Amino acid sequence: MAGVYCARDLHFPNTVKLVAIKEMMMHTDDSLLRDSIIQNFEREANILASLSHPAIPxxxxxxxxxxxxYLILEFIQGKDLEKIINDTPGFIPEDQVIKWALEICDVLYYLHNYHPKPIVFRDMKPSNVMIDNNSHVFLIDFGIAKVFETGVKGTMIGTEGFSPPEQYRGEATPQADIYSLGATLHYLLTKVDPREEPPFTFHERKVRSVNQDISEEFENIINRAVRYKPEERYSNILEMKTALDRCLHGSRPAHRAEKSLDETASSNDVFSVRPVWIFECEDEIRQAPYYYNDMVYVGAYDRNLYAINANTGKMEWKAPTEGGIASKPAVLENAIYFGSEDKKLYSLYLKDGSLKWAYSTDDAIRSSPRIYNKVIYIGSDDGRLHAVSAESGHALWKIEAAGPVRSSVLVDDDLLYFGCEEGDFYCASLSGEIKWRNKTKRAVTSSPAVYQEEVIFASLEGHLFALDKNSGWIIWRYRMQKGSISSPLVFKDYVYVGSADGYLYCVDVFRPVEKWKFKTGGQIAGSPAVYEENIYCGSTDGYLYCLDATNGRMVWKYKTEGPITGSPVLFSHMLYIGSMDHRLYAIKV
Amino acid sequence: MNNNAIIHYQAAFAQSIGKQRDHNEDSIYVNTGLSFDNSGVKAFGLFIVADGMGGYVAGEAASSAATNASAVSLIKNMMIPFISDVMTDNMMSLHEAMEKSITDAQQAVVNLAPGGGTTIITGLLLDHQLTLAHIGDSRAYFIGRDGSIVYLTKDHSIIQKLIDTGEISEDEALSHPNRNYLYKAVGRDNSVKADIVTHVFRNDSRLLLCSDGLWGVVNENKIIKIVSKAKNIQIACDQLVAEANKAGGPDNISVILVESREIAV
Structure with missing residues (x-):
């Protein structure tokens, strides 16, 4: 119930002197209450008038x-931190945030040591901190508006998300301001608004799980400031300032971001990840391999499908096609199935790779086969989804899609789900009848995943979608910074998906809320894989990453010699992944 | 479900001022329906409970303003497209439509009930997807026919947080001076963000939406017992309200119960 005006002071007719006028309204007809509000207001205004500090208007x-x-205040030309957070693309650099934090510490020190009585600001939050055009800090809004809020169920003291627990018991000590400053810094660095998170949960949401560019030292300072118990925080603001000062000027190690990506050769030594074997073919491996019965099958751009012994890495056979293979194979009984850019779907006998049958489509196949009830479902650049008998290699039916089908089909509850390059997403019956379709703005190359009643996929328009699997209605969508062709993985109520923006995202499966994201140095095109609580994914920066599924912290990474666009496959403590360096790696996990 | 049956939602509600207040600051909204088209039969429902605060006029005005505004918003943005079966590439997702309904509710409270605030719990059922949006301490539960209860929302109350972190015990909470303290309410801040989540609504459970006038005085076991034993959901609603009044009725009481029914055709 307050407004702020920018006004010109007409006492100075020959110059433009601007002032800020803060207007506060009373919502009571009770005259006693009114008098007490006005008295409180005047008392607060007098306190404000007695303060003299460069950061207080x-x-x-x-x-x-x-x-x-009304209050007439010095006019500050600049922006408040809330607006700066919203207007800054990406993250605000650590050094800048520390510089502001140091100035805030200065003014809080002044307030906390004020005579005759220390003043607790009580409402430290980004929208109450102005940054002027010279990048200096001003504290605005001395909670003076609060005397205008009368006893109502739910009236807040301080601001939800930024206030410490003890403030709800009516305590206001300097430790409360330390907590709120910590909360403000957390928001500045992560852009995760604490008002949208459960209160007092900063310890569950460490700064560096969102923003990996931040030093551990700075993260520790914030962690201490936002401790639940006041006595575990800094004992005074000067102590916090000293820590921040040391963080800015002290001999801290280089930021992780600065050193992360160019340390190629040494990083494999750092994490001591060693492949058990490496198999080299003649061209790039762009898709995931398939593991079956102690064998790993993988297609390469040298046009061959390779059958490799999973224990030794020795080739048992290879079978040529007439095009590059960008399709992950699948096995049924005694045969293996995969598509090739030569437009054909192949079926080869597992024992020696001899041809069982080949089925022709009208354009390159870049999608992977799915097998259900002895029928192979596979998309083609000819704009169709083909249903082919596994036994005979004859077409059962085809669905005409709006564009090339590179997305691989998901079969669930006797229904088929797939996307196409024109952005349409389809649900069809096993007999090829379209049940529903939904349209996104750009290509859906990603292959869907299903969880309970939701079907989940990514689109090149930059959204991760969750649709009702029965009707196709959009339940939620989550915005990524760039488009994605990565196929989502669902594990324990969370969706894991990569994007061209380089992030691997972990998003709640029931709502578009991010749990964590991890930045790689390239794009993530493949699907992540999970094995014993760890998430594995490759990136075009050449690394295979192993991340802790619960918090997105990197456990290790392994550098290959080329970009990785495929997905890892894990079986019995072994991970298999191909890279564009022409190699298939087998790594013990 | 057999092929000759259609599912639809049936709802019942009950409300009471309680025994200790002289006016009702709660508002509710109930709407269920069916539509038929080429792809079959679609069932839908929209249910809202809001508990106003801020004194005599403001509280009542806030809860009804929020309830009506969010109902209108959801009917326009979700139910009409759902019935007309129009899917465009710039359609809102369910969660976005829920967010919009809360923003609209917020705006309505600021305009029509300045100074007032309200909780809100909204349940939107489209087919068997239940999407909930909530702010404050009005609650949603699934009550299974097997006697199970699942608490679907988490109060935005400081007391809940203090209990969660072990700062105070459940018993202490009952007499805590900040017992009614909410850290989120519609109309009380410039921007307010609801918790939004989608659940599958199964045939074997019932959905209960209620204000703290019910859950604050009638314990979960009693709620389960009443709902499972009652002949139908209307009787259950009436009994729940009577039980809250029997326990002193310190606050306004609002209850909505929803179940899915199979009808042979």
């Missing part, structure tokens, strides 16, 4: 007219 006057009271 000067107060020029105050008065009350009718049911409104």
């Amino acid at each position: 000067h107060i020029a006057d105050y008065f009350t007219r009718g049911d409104r009271s």
Whole structure:
């Protein structure tokens, strides 16, 4: 119930002197209550008038007219931190945040040591901190508006998300301001608004799980400031300032971001990840391999499908096609199935790779086969989804899609789900009848995943979608910074998906809320894989990453010699992944 | 479900001022329906409970303003497209439509009930997807026919947080001076963000939406017992309200129960 005006002071007719006028309204007809509100207001205005600090706007006057009271304050040209957070693309650099934090510490030190009585600001949050055009800090809004809020169920003291627990018991000590400053810094660095998170949960949401560019030292300072118990925080603001000062000027190690990506050769030594074997073919491996019965099958751009012994890495056979293979194979009984850019779907006998049958489509096949009830479902660049008998290699039916089908089909509850390059997403019956379709703005190359009643996939328009699997209605969508062709993985109520923006995202399966994201140095095109609580994914920066599924912390990474666009496959503590360096790696996990 | 049956939602509700208040600050909204088209029969429902605060006029005005505004918003953005079966590439997702309904509710409270605030719990059923949006301490539960209860929302109350972190015990909470303290309410801040989540609504359970006038005085076991034993959901609603009044009725009481029914055709 307050407004702020920018006004010109007409006492100075020959110059433009701007002031800020803060207007506060009373919502009561009770005259006793009114008098007490006005008294409180005047007391607060007098306190404000007695303060003198470069980071506190000067107060020029105050008065009350009718049911409104006014404060005339120095006008600050600049932006508040809330607006800076919203206007900054990406993250605000650590050094900048520390510099502001140091100035805030200065003014809080002034307030906390004020005589005759220390002043607790009580409402430290980004929208109450102005940054002027010279990048200096001003504290605005001295909670003076609060005397206008009368006893109502639910009235807040301080601001939800930024206030410490003890403030709800009516305690206001300097430790409360330390907590709120910690909360403000957390928001500045992560852009995760604490008002949208359960209160007092900063310890569950460490800064570096969101923003890996931040030093551990700075993260530790924030962690200590936002401790639940006041006595575990800094004992005074000066102590916090000293820590921040040391963080900015002290001999801290280089930021992780600065050293992460160019340390190629040494990083494999750092994490001591060693492949058990490496198999080399003649061209790039762009898709995931398939594991079956102690064998790993993988297609390469050298046009061959390779059958490799999973224990030794020795080739048992290879079978040529007439095009590059960008399709992950699948096995049924005694045969293996995969597509090739030569437009054909192949079926080869597992024992020696001899041809069982080949089925022709009208364009390159870049999608992977799915097998259900002895029928192979596979998309083709000819704009169709083909259903082919596994036994005979004859077409059962085809669905005409709006564009090339590179997405691989998901079969669930006797229904088929797939996307196409024109952005349409389809649900069809096993007999090829379209049940529903939904349209996204750009290509859906990603292959869907299903969880309970939701079907989940990514689109090149930059959204991760969750649709009702029965009707196709959009339940939620989650915005990524760039488009994605990565196929989502669902594990324990969370969706894991990569994007061209380089992030691997972990998003709640029931709502578009991010749990964590991890930045790689390239794009993530493949699907992540999970094995014993760890998430594995490759990136075009050449690394295979192993991340802790619960918090997105990197456990290790392994550098290959080329970009990785495929997905890892895990079986019995072994991980198999191909890279564009022409190699298939087998790594013990 | 057999092929000759259709599912639809049936709802019942009950409300009471309680025994200790002289006015009702709660508002509710109930709407169920069916539509038929080429792809079959679609069932839908929209249910809202809001518990106003802020004194005599403001509280009542806030809860009804929020309830009506969010109902209108959801009917326009979700139910009409759902019935007309129009899917466009710039359609809102369910969660976005829920968010919009809360923003609209917020705006309505600021305009129509300045100074007032309200909780809100909204349940939107489209086919068997239940999407909930909530702010404050009005609650949603699934009550299974097997006697199970699943608490679907988490109160935005400081007391809940203090209990969760072990700061105070459940017993202490009952007499805590900040017992009614919410850290989120519609109309009380410039921007307010609801918790939004989608659940599958199964045939074997019932959905209960209620204000703290019910859950604050009638314990979960009693709620389960009443709902499972009652002949139908209307009787259950009436008995729940009577039970809250029997326990002193310190606050306004609002209850909505929803179940899915199979009808042979």
